[in-house]
Amino acid sequence: MSTDTETSRESEPTSPKRATGSPGERLDGRIGIGTAVLAVVSVQLVAFAVAFAVGYPGAYAGFAVVSAGAIAAWRNRGAFGILSAALGTVLLVALGLPLLMLVARQRLGMVVEMAADPAVQQALYLSVYAPLLAALASVALGVPLALVLARGFPGQELVESLVDLPLVVPHSVAGLAILFGFGKGGAFGGVQFTIPVIDFTFKFTVLQTMLGMVLAMTFVSAPFAVNSAREAFESVPTRVEWAARTLGANRWETFKRVTGPLAWRGVLTGGVLAWARAVSEFGAVAIVAYSVEFFYLPEGESLSAQHAPVFIYNTYLSAGLEESGAVATLLLALSAVIFLLVRTAAYDDGGWP
Incomplete structure (x- = not known):
């Protein structure tokens, strides 16, 4: 009798489970987070295009803030979540709206x-x-x-202040500072060496040279690489490293x-941020290396x-807003593509490269 009852119960169709969570979370579960994000971005772009087309692009700011609050409410984030989303979107609008306007007005x-x-191509x-x-x-x-800073030592605060x-x-x-430190009369102003075999002479010169440009860019971008790598090393559990040491690994093997495998994403992120900061540098480069000679690979020769x-600033002074805006749009698009590609690779699920 009990066997028949159990059999009849097993044969009965199971009722579907009641969906739990907010409507937004259930929607994400059905269509996927990536699709939901793409849909939101598409709606935002269409809203901006409509506001720009009718001549009131500022109206998009209100739409963005209201839509962010609505999404937070749809995802059942509560009053605090709605307020946080709305206020955070105000900052995003302040950052993104000028860039959208720059592109849209070209x-x-x-x-x-x-x-x-x-x-322009050479620049x-x-x-x-x-x-x-x-x-x-x-x-x-x-x-x-960064590895030394992550481990700590006496006087670390002074070194961190110098880095920042x-x-x-x-x-x-x-x-x-670059000119005073490394220019004529500076620390390495008189350094020069020659390799007779290949008839190569190197002279440490920073003014209007590629070396000076790279030094200026490194000066302003190095803190991003150091701080990002330091935070990545600090996030590595110490017990894991000690376990490797107790198994016989030396410091380099550890x-x-x-x-390294646990912190490489932070190191790569620091490198990307350093590159992005160097791309945007104007003041130091304009003083140290206004125009430089370098090897231009597409033509296979050196040129200036x-x-x-700096080129965009000169174009603005000589040709006006329209031409300089076009060059700025090209630089923005190129930088954004490279930045997104590298960031995507950094946060892929792949392992230690």
Whole structure:
């Protein structure tokens, strides 16, 4: 009898489970978070396009704030969550609306014309190449320092203050510091060596040289690489490192097999931030290396060009807002694509590279 009852119960169709959570969370579960984010971004872009088309782009700011609060309410975040979303969106609008306006007010023909200009191409190339060298220098020299800072030592506060000092130094002062420190009469102003076999002579010169540009960019961007790497190393559990040491690994093996794999995303993020900061540098570069000679790979020869922010400023003074805005849009698009690609790679689910 009991067997028949159990059999009949097993044969009975199970009732569907009642959905739990807010409507927004249930919707995310059905369509996926990525699709939901894409839908929200698409709606925001359409709203901005409509507001811009009717001549009231400022109305989009109100729409963005209200829609953020509505999404928080839909996801059942409560009054505090709604207020946080609304206030946070005010800052996002302040950051994003000028960039949207910059892109929206450009004339496509002018952007295409400036993109085909060899001088613009050379400036954009230099503005990726030189910051890349500065970011590599910041990471190569900053990671060992970050590891030491993460472990701690007496007087660490003084070193951390020195690392962070470029963040508060005015850009023009940074450029002057580079000239006083490494220019004529500076610490390495008279350094020169020659390799007779290949007829190569190197002279340490920073004024109007690629070396000076990279030094200026490294000066302002190194804090981002050091601080990001330090935070990544500090997040690595000490017990895991000690476990590796007790199993016979030396310090280098522990870093290679334990610390590095657990902290590499933070190190890469620091390098990306350092690159982005170097791309945006104007004041120090304008003082130290207004125009530099470098090897331009597409043409296979050395030529002289300006860092894109300096080039954009000169274009604004000589040609006006329209042409400088077109070049600025090209630089913004190029930087955004590279930044997003590297950030996506950094936060992929892949392991230690």
